[in-house]
Amino acid sequence: MSKALVTGGAGFIGSHLSDKLINLGFEVTIVDDLSTGSLENIPSVARFEDLDVNGEGAKEKLIELAKDTDYIFHLAAIPRTQYCVENPIECHHANVTGTLNVLEAAVKNKVKKFILSSSCGIYGPQEKLPIDENAPINMGTPYSVQKYMQELYVGLYNELYNVPAVMLRYFNVYGTKRQTEKGSYPNVLAAFSKQKKEHGKIYVTGDGEQSRDMIHVFDVVDANITAMYSDLKDCEAFNIGTGKAASINEMAKYFECPIEYIEPRPGEAKHLYSDTSKAEKLLDWKAKISFEEGMRGYINDTTK
Ligand SMILES: NC(=O)c1ccc[n+]([C@@H]2O[C@H](COP(=O)([O-])OP(=O)(O)OC[C@H]3O[C@@H](n4cnc5c(N)ncnc54)[C@H](O)[C@@H]3O)[C@@H](O)[C@H]2O)c1
Structure with missing residues (x-):
């Protein structure tokens, strides 16, 4: 073994x-x-x-x-x-x-x-x-x-x-088992889940068009x-990464609740996403789970 x-x-x-x-x-x-x-x-x-x-x-x-x-x-x-x-x-x-x-x-x-x-x-x-x-x-x-x-x-x-x-x-990285209370790696989805639970709405910084992989x-x-x-x-x-960018607005819509737009965070990068061709070529690895599929599972698991 x-x-x-x-x-x-x-x-x-x-x-x-x-x-x-x-x-x-x-x-x-x-x-x-x-x-x-x-x-x-x-x-x-x-x-x-x-x-x-x-x-x-x-x-x-x-x-x-x-x-x-x-x-x-x-x-x-x-x-x-x-x-x-x-x-x-x-x-x-x-x-x-x-x-x-x-x-x-x-x-x-x-x-x-x-x-x-x-x-x-x-x-x-x-x-x-x-x-x-x-x-x-x-x-x-x-x-x-x-x-x-x-x-x-x-x-x-x-x-x-x-x-x-x-x-x-x-x-x-997103998925289940993420902890929102004790700290862990900050993640926009965990923050939205917590805001929805506590305030019945979510807060999006800036115009929400900034995107992440x-x-x-x-x-x-x-x-x-x-x-x-x-x-x-x-x-x-x-x-x-997935090699694709998802905007904060796209993520927000999965939470099906009111959105309040607040001040943008200073210094926040507008867009960040990966080129994964090196991993595809040398490791023969590529992400398989689409954002849509992953989000459906995430919402299902976190709202159960
Ligand atoms: N989650 C993401 O989006 C992301 C993105 C990039 C890189 N990473 C990296 O992935 C790794 C795991 O991150 P995660 O999101 O699972 O975070 P996490 O906080 O859930 O997991 C980190 C674990 O390390 C333990 N730990 C912390 N300090 C320790 C110490 N001194 N000795 C022993 N254990 C200790 C914590 O108790 C925790 O269980 C980290 O190295 C992080 O930098 C995470």
């Missing part, structure tokens, strides 16, 4: 990924400090370790937990942009030093693949669309700097210590599984 270690496995994406790995017959160990994740998200057959990847003794504990592990998926992070603006040092330790501890476990256990959950946040606002992997890195927040540092360290560990690795730059969590899980099995020799970064 192959073994996988998933950091951040009690969170939104990590728990979906753990479910999938278990379905594929993997023995899964989840490492999570439950800071934004939840025990309810953890599949009952997974081994769970309540551990801060940046806590005292974390490196040694991770090395021990990853014994005989074939694949490490590193998702544990504080992925909240505003929180990282307010607490840059705490987030640096969790997001960057924590990644180094997990990488040490990958080196010591000679894992077959280290798969990093990176972010399109490293691109920041871009003039040229769609965004491909060669776009200028335009970090404007501590979170995006930290995600980029994760990539730099993964690249370095690949070069210096031969850790086979793939880095996946997710665009805006919304990718369903099942497609993100699929990208992780594809990356795990890939035989790429170099450590590459891939955009994981």
Whole structure:
């Protein structure tokens, strides 16, 4: 039986990924400090370790937990942009030093693949669309700097210590199990669900014509599984998006409630969407779930 270690496995994406790995017959160990994740998200057959990847003794504990592990998926992070603006040092330790501890476990256990959950946040606002992997890195927040540092360290560990690795730059991920209360990665759909529940209407900034590349969590899980099995020799970064932009107005209409238009957010990029041709070519991966299909499922699940 192959073994996988998933950091951040009690969170939104990590728990979906753990479910999938278990379905594929993997023995899964989840490492999570439950800071934004939840025990309810953890599949009952997974081994769970309540551990801060940046806590005292974390490196040694991770090395021990990853014994005989074939694949490490590193998702544990504080992925909240505003929180990282307010607490840059705490987030640096969790997001960057924590990644180094997990990488040490990958080196010591000679894992077959280290798969990093990176972010399109490293691109920041871009003039040229769609965004491909060669776009200028335009970090404007501590979170995006930290995600980029994760990539730099993964690249370095690949070069210096031969850790086979793939880095996946997710665009805006949506789907069920997302937490709106405790924090988690901010997402317009989660915000709309909460506003509708609490105020009976939703708030759209600006004219609502700004757009984002919304990718369903099942497609993100699929990208992780594809990356795990890939035989790429170099450590590459891939955009994981749909390649299409959905406007905020298009998203809003699925909520079937009144919309109040409010002041635009300063500095907010108008349009962001991915070019995924690199992943299509080198990983043979492409998103399968259309925005319409994904939204119908999302609304169905979140309003039940
Ligand atoms: N959701 C998105 O749209 C999106 C987009 C781009 C990148 N990402 C990346 O994907 C990954 C997962 O994001 P998510 O949306 O599932 O967020 P999430 O907050 O639901 O999951 C993160 C998990 O990591 C855990 N965690 C945080 N700090 C930890 C620490 N120091 N030690 C151990 N566990 C810790 C949390 O408890 C949580 O369960 C993150 O690395 C994030 O940067 C997410």
